Amino acid sequence: MTDCAASLQQARGGAVALGARPWDIYPALAEGEPRCALERVLAGVSSVTVDLYGAGRRTRKGVVFRTAEGIGIIEASEQRPVAIDEAEHVKLLHQATHDVLTGLQNRRRFSERLEEVLAAGEGGRERSALLQIDLDDFKSVNDTLGHSTGDTLLQLAAERIRDALRDGGTAYRYAGDEFAVIQYGKEQPFAAEQLAQALVDAFKPPFIINGIPLFVGASIGVAFGPQHGTESEELMKAADIALYAAKREGRGCARIFNRSMMLLLEQRENLRRNLRVALEREELHLVYQPLIQAPGSIVGFEALLRWNHPEIGPIPPSVFIPMAEADGLMEEIGRWVLEEACREAMTWPQEFNVAVNLSPAQFLGGSLTDTVAQVIDTSGIRADRIEFEITETVLLEQTVDNLDTLNTLNVLGIRISLDDFGTHYSSLAYLKNFPFDSVKIDQYFIRDLLSEKKSQTIVRSIMGLAHGLGMSVTAEGVETAGQALWLVGEGCDCLQGNFLGEAMVADSIPDFIARSSMSLHGMNEQDRF
Ligand code: C2E
Ligand code: MG
Ligand code: MG
Numbered sequence: 001m002t003d004c005a006a007s008l009q010q011a012r013g014g015a016v017a018l019g020a021r022p023w024d025i026y027p028a029l030a031e032g033e034p035r036c037a038l039e040r041v042l043a044g045v046s047s048v049t050v051d052l053y054g055a056g057r058r059t060r061k062g063v064v065f066r067t068a069e070g071i072g073i074i075e076a077s078e079q080r081p082v083a084i085d086e087a088e089h090v091k092l093l094h095q096a097t098h099d100v101l102t103g104l105q106n107r108r109r110f111s112e113r114l115e116e117v118l119a120a121g122e123g124g125r126e127r128s129a130l131l132q133i134d135l136d137d138f139k140s141v142n143d144t145l146g147h148s149t150g151d152t153l154l155q156l157a158a159e160r161i162r163d164a165l166r167d168g169g170t171a172y173r174y175a176g177d178e179f180a181v182i183q184y185g186k187e188q189p190f191a192a193e194q195l196a197q198a199l200v201d202a203f204k205p206p207f208i209i210n211g212i213p214l215f216v217g218a219s220i221g222v223a224f225g226p227q228h229g230t231e232s233e234e235l236m237k238a239a240d241i242a243l244y245a246a247k248r249e250g251r252g253c254a255r256i257f258n259r260s261m262m263l264l265l266e267q268r269e270n271l272r273r274n275l276r277v278a279l280e281r282e283e284l285h286l287v288y289q290p291l292i293q294a295p296g297s298i299v300g301f302e303a304l305l306r307w308n309h310p311e312i313g314p315i316p317p318s319v320f321i322p323m324a325e326a327d328g329l330m331e332e333i334g335r336w337v338l339e340e341a342c343r344e345a346m347t348w349p350q351e352f353n354v355a356v357n358l359s360p361a362q363f364l365g366g367s368l369t370d371t372v373a374q375v376i377d378t379s380g381i382r383a384d385r386i387e388f389e390i391t392e393t394v395l396l397e398q399t400v401d402n403l404d405t406l407n408t409l410n411v412l413g414i415r416i417s418l419d420d421f422g423t424h425y426s427s428l429a430y431l432k433n434f435p436f437d438s439v440k441i442d443q444y445f446i447r448d449l450l451s452e453k454k455s456q457t458i459v460r461s462i463m464g465l466a467h468g469l470g471m472s473v474t475a476e477g478v479e480t481a482g483q484a485l486w487l488v489g490e491g492c493d494c495l496q497g498n499f500l501g502e503a504m505v506a507d508s509i510p511d512f513i514a515r516s517s518m519s520l521h522g523m524n525e526q527d528r529f
Pocket of ligand 2: 302357389419
């Protein structure tokens with residue numbers, strides 16, 4: 001039996017059921033005179049008139065409602081209750097309470113149900129659980145493979161959620177790729193923990209859409225009422241904070257809300273505020289990691305941003321750069337990085353390049369090319385000494401505009417490399433659409449290069465592909481001599497990693513340059529790595 005048929009039957013059985021009230025279908029009837037009149041109908045008074053003007057969906061015949069006696073409709077023209085056939089009622093009820101795409105209950109039903117279970121548990125020991133589910137990487141699938149694939153993915157995701165539920169609660173879709181489950185009358189926290197794990201597991205196998213396997217995991221945040229919130233908003237916030245923790249701790253996992261998450265969030269908020277003034281207070285600085293060409297000469301240095309917080313100490317860029325992006329600070333910080341890196345590079349031998357990372361946020365303002373031209377002017381650096389590193393995320397967003405920007409930079413003589421290749425979508429279309437000068441293979445593939453045949457095959461293929469397209473290849477995160485030798489043997493053009501040289505402060509660069517030219521003089525070709 002469908003949900004609707006079940007609720008219909010329940011309605012016939014006696015008490016006025018949930019979900020079938022006229023104002024659910026016609027929100028304009030929720031207040032004032034129409035609402036009073038309808039309350040009288042629902043209370044069993046059979047003959048009432050309701051002014052339906054302003055009731056919203058006037059294309060319909062009237063207002064459907066359900067009473068203890070059965071189902072009725074108030075005709076707009078006749079302004080009196082008449083009978084309605086069951087199929088019509090089921091359809092209208094379904095439309096009003098369900099998400100059209102997935103067939104799950106909608107946000108409105110979600111809010112109502114959450115309030116209901118919280119009210120029912122008030123004062124008692126009955127706990128309700130709210131599970132907030134968010135798909136990992138949904139946006140990227142939608143952006144790269146199109147909306148119809150995105151829609152199919154949501155439908156399949158809804159199916160997996162429904163299957164995982166069995167009798168464990170009801171699922172709702174309340175926005176984009178956000179789903180929720182409410183559990184009530186179960187033994188908690190066990191039921192919610194079990195369900196959360198079942199849901200995480202359900203998202204492990206790939207979704208096959210148009211023959212393409214897509215790995216899209218689910219992250220889940222769990223909160224319990226009344227313990228973590230007696231009001232629905234409070235409980236939703238708690239589940240959201242837990243979801244955020246799940247996302248941060250590697251995604252594809254579930255986390256239950258606890259107070260220390262709140263503390264962490266507050267710390268992050270503090271950090272965020274501090275970041276706003278970090279630039280003025282000169283807490284940001286750059287370190288430089290050498291880029292080494294086989295068989296062992298320096299080609300340049302990559303500038304890497306550091307934040308040395310006066311109280312907390314060093315904060316890694318993976319933490320503060322996303323914050324700066326989210327807060328709109330990255331344009332300003334990015335400009336500073338570029339100025340600083342170019343100024344520093346002017347103190348090096350002229351044949352050394354400087355690589356600078358660009359974040360997607362720097363492409364949004366539309367002034368990137370102007371900024372770059374100004375910095376080149378004021379620093380006096382040759383444009384062909386600058387290399388910009390971008391990740392595929394830059395190409396995911398606003399593809400046409402960003403491609404234009406990249407082309408303009410290219411025309412200025414700046415080289416562009418594709419950073420962290422292999423970890424994002426590695427869409428070959430990017431390689432076709434934009435003439436990158438080089439591709440940087442992510443350290444993920446370099447790490448186990450010597451022990452994993454698969455990594456070797458992948459690295460070899462990326463190199464073949466890049467070389468075939470006239471691009472050079474840099475391997476990132478080279479940590480051992482064995483990795484370096486293997487890569488050079490396979491024709492990798494450039495290496496970067498702690499084995500070749502860790503990131504260093506600007507003051508250490510002259511020394512590093514002097515040492516590496518000395519060691520080159522005293523070595524044979526094969527000893528250099
Ligand atoms: P990335 O551009 O891929 O930079 C390489 C990262 O790998 C650096 O981490 C570097 O310190 C690290 N690394 C290098 N060699 C090794 C190695 O042998 N072993 C290991 N385990 N790690 C190695 P870092 O400095 O933490 O930077 C992380 C990411 O933050 C960078 O990845 C880049 O995407 C971003 N980032 C750093 N500075 C900037 C910046 O100025 N602007 C922007 N937009 N992003 C930046
Ligand atoms: Mg980089
Ligand atoms: Mg990288």
